[in-house]
Every structure is written in structure tokens, then in C-alpha cells.
Amino acid sequence: MTTSDATRPRLPMRMLLGSLQVIERAGNKLPHPFWLFTIMAGLVILLSAGLNALGVSAESPDGERIEVESLLSAEGMQVIFGDAVDNFAAFPPLAIIIVVMLGVSVAEQSGMLNAMLRGSVTRVPAQWLTFAVALTGVTASVASDAAYVVLIPLGALLFKAAGRSPILGLVVAFTSASAGYNASLLITPTDALLSALTTEAAGIIDADHTVTALDNYFFTFVSALVLAALITLVTEYVLSRRTDSLGEDHDNEDDTHEQLGSMALTAGERRGLINSGVVVLVFIAVFAAALAPAGSPLRGEAGTVLGSPVITGIAYILGILFLVAGVVYGRTVGSIARAQEVPEAMAVGVRDLTPVIVLFFAASQFLAYFGWTGIGEIVAIRGAELLEAAGVHPVVLFLGMILFACLMNVLITSGSAQWTLIAPIFVPMFMLLDVPPETTQAIYRIADSSTNVISPMSPYFVMALGFLQRYRKDAGIGTLISLTLPISITVLVGWTLLFLGWWALGIPLGPGAGVR
Numbered sequence: 001m002t003t004s005d006a007t008r009p010r011l012p013m014r015m016l017l018g019s020l021q022v023i024e025r026a027g028n029k030l031p032h033p034f035w036l037f038t039i040m041a042g043l044v045i046l047l048s049a050g051l052n053a054l055g056v057s058a059e060s061p062d063g064e065r066i067e068v069e070s071l072l073s074a075e076g077m078q079v080i081f082g083d084a085v086d087n088f089a090a091f092p093p094l095a096i097i098i099v100v101m102l103g104v105s106v107a108e109q110s111g112m113l114n115a116m117l118r119g120s121v122t123r124v125p126a127q128w129l130t131f132a133v134a135l136t137g138v139t140a141s142v143a144s145d146a147a148y149v150v151l152i153p154l155g156a157l158l159f160k161a162a163g164r165s166p167i168l169g170l171v172v173a174f175t176s177a178s179a180g181y182n183a184s185l186l187i188t189p190t191d192a193l194l195s196a197l198t199t200e201a202a203g204i205i206d207a208d209h210t211v212t213a214l215d216n217y218f219f220t221f222v223s224a225l226v227l228a229a230l231i232t233l234v235t236e237y238v239l240s241r242r243t244d245s246l247g248e249d250h251d252n253e254d255d256t257h258e259q260l261g262s263m264a265l266t267a268g269e270r271r272g273l274i275n276s277g278v279v280v281l282v283f284i285a286v287f288a289a290a291l292a293p294a295g296s297p298l299r300g301e302a303g304t305v306l307g308s309p310v311i312t313g314i315a316y317i318l319g320i321l322f323l324v325a326g327v328v329y330g331r332t333v334g335s336i337a338r339a340q341e342v343p344e345a346m347a348v349g350v351r352d353l354t355p356v357i358v359l360f361f362a363a364s365q366f367l368a369y370f371g372w373t374g375i376g377e378i379v380a381i382r383g384a385e386l387l388e389a390a391g392v393h394p395v396v397l398f399l400g401m402i403l404f405a406c407l408m409n410v411l412i413t414s415g416s417a418q419w420t421l422i423a424p425i426f427v428p429m430f431m432l433l434d435v436p437p438e439t440t441q442a443i444y445r446i447a448d449s450s451t452n453v454i455s456p457m458s459p460y461f462v463m464a465l466g467f468l469q470r471y472r473k474d475a476g477i478g479t480l481i482s483l484t485l486p487i488s489i490t491v492l493v494g495w496t497l498l499f500l501g502w503w504a505l506g507i508p509l510g511p512g513a514g515v516r
Contacts, residue, residue, distance in 0.1 A: 105349025137176025
């Protein structure tokens with residue numbers, strides 16, 4: 001057998017790579033998400049006029065007749081032009097993501113998030129290294145882009161220092177941060193963003209239903225541990241053999257220990273993390289103590305804890321928590337010396353959100369049109385009636401949604417953009433089939449994360465490939481996919497089974513958020 005024959009991918013892998021290349025080419029032809037939402041908004045305008053002319057309607061569960069309203073009517077023109085600013089301003093995720101990122105930006109600019117990621121794995125015993133990197137990666141979505149920039153090269157260095165393949169460490173870091181993006185031991189900005197979009201979609205059926213950032217927390221916490229364990233098993237029993245055969249370029253023998261030493265925490269950074277950690281614990285303890293009395297003003301209606309403004313306003317609390325922790329860390333290490341540097345750091349977060357804000361403008365108009373016309377409600381009612389008449393088992397519905405979202409995720413890698421598109425259909429339709437919005441959101445988390453690591457459309461996939469080529473210059477898209485595909489499949493199957501078991505047992509997804 002020649003060398004080229006030995007290194008040539010087997011037929012199944014060649015078929016897979018060919019399929020992914022087709023997907024990549026198709027995805028490259030898709031317009032920017034801004035234009036995608038703009039096109040969808042235009043289609044809703046035309047569709048609303050056509051369906052209105054045809055007299056399309058449906059009867060809601062409470063007996064109300066719902067008809068499609070035309071956006072080409074006088075009232076529709078008001079929605080399109082007169083309410084454009086209000087549509088944007090009232091878009092729930094807009095204010096939430098800005099408020100949260102004001103605090104997260106301070107934590108990032110102070111260096112706290114970077115230090116947290118490095119401190120989580122740099123002093124871990126060798127036998128726990130894979131699991132520690134995987135669990136840190138799964139939870140690292142709290143640090144946004146910093147998770148990839150810091151953790152991928154750090155994972156490679158840690159594995160190399162332990163006498164293992166740096167390619168293996170790189171893959172573990174990338175796949176855990178990407179495939180496990182929607183699972184975390186902590187409450188993250190993504191939780192606030194998804195819950196706002198889910199609340200908006202649930203409003204099509206029940207205007208009073210609110211989904212909070214805590215409503216999937218029990219599930220995401222356990223998911224983080226399970227996914228880290230699954231990634232560890234695949235790494236040790238499958239990928240380790242693959243990376244051993246790959247090897248690395250001999251001219252890449254750098255001073256690993258020197259590089260790793262530069263990424264180790266200094267005494268000041270450790271002190272900063274301890275101080276910020278103590279402040280966070282005190283912060284949480286104060287709120288817990290304030291909520292404890294039955295007559296506390298922080299409690300909700302009828303004295304309930306779950307109705308507390310602390311819970312319903314968790315996005316604001318989360319932003320303050322990051323802000324305070326970041327300031328304490330920055331003051332300790334000297335990265336924030338003056339009070340005026342705090343709002344400057346907050347401003348950096350808003351500037352970084354500019355592309356998201358632009359996208360949200362188009363998305364907000366699309367959702368406003370879609371909701372006002374009644375198309376979403378009619379589709380949900382008709383779809384639910386069809387599925388109910390067909391006697392489709394809920395598990396089949398769940399698997400169908402996961403498959404659909406997985407396929408979309410390969411082309412539309414923005415989780416918020418994809419959920420904005422499909423939530424107005426799946427959330428209300430499943431609500432009419434007695435599936436809570438919180439459950440539909442949990443299902444989406446699985447699909448949105450699992451295929452991230454095999455999508456060439458993802459900017460983080462390209463970033464990981466760049467890091468991989470530092471250790472093996474001839475590595476290409478196929479090389480990376482061959483290493484990430486086993487984890488992608490395992491995460492998808494394992495996480496789906498975890499959810500189905502969770503649903504079968506009727507375990508709450510979060511505080512007061514039933515799975516059924």
C-alpha cells in the first residue's frame with residue numbers, strides 16, 4: 001500500500017466530507033442574516049395579503065376565530081412604517097443582551113474571564129486533565145468569544161506538557177466549548193437571550209407566559225457534567241488513537257513549558273479571582289437573605305419566591321454580578337485603576353454588540369410583522385391539529401424538531417438568529433400540544449450546539465482549523481471534521497437521551513419550570 005493510499009480517507013468519510021462541502025457551498029450562497037430576515041419580512045408582507053384575500057383562518061382553543069391580517073392594508077402600513085421604531089425598541093432580546101453585556105464586558109476587560117478560564121485547567125492533575133478541559137469548555141460560554149481564543153491554544157499546550165498530543169487537547173477544548181455551548185454550570189448571557197426569544201414566541205398563544213434565564217438551569221447544569229463525561233470518553237477511547245496516527249510537524253517543537261508558564265496564573269491574578277469570588281458569594285448571600293422573610297418586598301405576588309423581581313429580572317442581576325466581580329478583580333490586579341475606567345469598559349461591550357444590534361433591527365421587524373398578521377398563530381393551531389389527529393407521540397415531535405434544527409444549524413450558525421426564525425412556529429405549536437415553552441427551548445439547546453463543531457460556516461470552526469495548522473500544516477477541513485465528528489454525534493445522541501429520560505421522569509427543567 002502506498003503512502004497516499006494509507007492516508008486517503010475511507011469511503012464513508014469521503015462521502016461525509018463531500019456532503020459537507022456541498023453544505024458549505026450552499027451556506028456560502030445564503031445572504032447575511034440581516035438580509036435573510038429582511039427577505040423573510042418581505043415574504044410575510046406578500047403572504048399576509050394573499051392569505052387574507054383567500055380568507056384563511058383558524059379557531060383558537062378558546063373558540064376565538066383568528067384570521068390573517070394583511071400588511072398591505074392601512075393598519076398594516078402603520079405596523080410597517082409607523083411602528084418600526086417601536087418594533088425595534090420592544091424587541092425583548094435587545095435590551096436584555098445590552099444590559100448583560102455591560103457587566104460581562106467589565107469582567108472581560110478587567111481580565112477576570114481570561115484568568116477564570118486559565119485557572120480552571122492549568123493546575124489540574126494529569127488523570128483529570130481531559131475532563132477538566134471539557135467541563136471548562138462546556139461552561140466557557142459565559143465568557144463568549146474569549147472561550148475559544150483562550151481555551152483552544154491552552155488545551156493544546158496543557159496536553160503537550162502532559163506528554164500527550166497537542167492536537168488532542170486542541171480538539172477537546174474546541175468541541176467542548178462549541179458542541180456544549182448551550183450547557184453550563186453557570187447562568188450565562190445566552191440563557192437570558194434565548195429565554196427572551198422564547199417568551200416572545202410563547203406570547204402568540206399566552207401573552208402572560210414568561211420564560212426566565214433560570215427556567216432551564218437544572219437541565220443545563222446536569223447537561224454540562226454529562227457532556228463533559230461523554231467528551232472525555234470519546235477522547236480517551238476513540239480520538240486518542242486517531243491523533244496518535246496523525247502526529248505533529250517536527251519543525252513545530254516550541255518551548256511548550258515556557259508558553260504554558262506565560263499562561264499560568266500569577267499570584268496577583270489568583271488573589272483577584274479569590275476576591276471577586278468572595279464578593280460574588282456575598283452578593284448572592286445578601287439577595288438570599290433579603291428573599292427569606294415572608295413579607296420581603298423582593299418577593300412576588302402572594303409572597304412567592306419564583307415571582308420575585310430578582311428571578312424575573314435575572315438578566316439585570318447577572319449583569320450587575322459580572323460588573324461587580326470584574327471591578328473587584330480589576331482593582332485587585334490593577335487592570336482597573338480609576339472609577340472612570342468602568343464605564344469605558346462597559347462601552348467596549350456595547351461597541352462589540354454593534355453587529356448583533358444591526359441583526360436585531362431586521363429580526364424585530366420580521367417578528368413584529370409575523371405576530372401582527374396572525375400567521376404564526378394559525379400555523380401553530382393548524383399544525384397542532386394535524387399532529388394531534390395523526391396521533392404523533394411527543395418523543396417523535398421532539399426528535400423531529402432536533403433533526404430540523406440540526407440541519408438548519410449547519411447553515412445558520414448564529415443560535416439567536418436560528419431561534420428567532422423557528423421559535424414562533426415550534427413554541428406555540430408545541431404549547432397547543434401541552435408542551436411547555438421551557439421544554440421546547442431545552443430541545444433547541446441540544447440541536448443548536450451539537451452540530452456546531454462540524455459546520456465549516458462557523459467562524460469558530462475556522463479559528464480552530466487555524467490553531468490546528470500550527471501543529472500540522474497540511475491539516476484541512478476534512479482533518480478537523482474527522483476529529484470533531486465522533487464528538488458531535490456522541491453529544492447529539494447522548495444529550496437527546498438525557499433529555500428524553502428527563503422528560504420521562506418529569507423532572508423540572510429549572511425552578512418552577514416543569515418539563516410537561
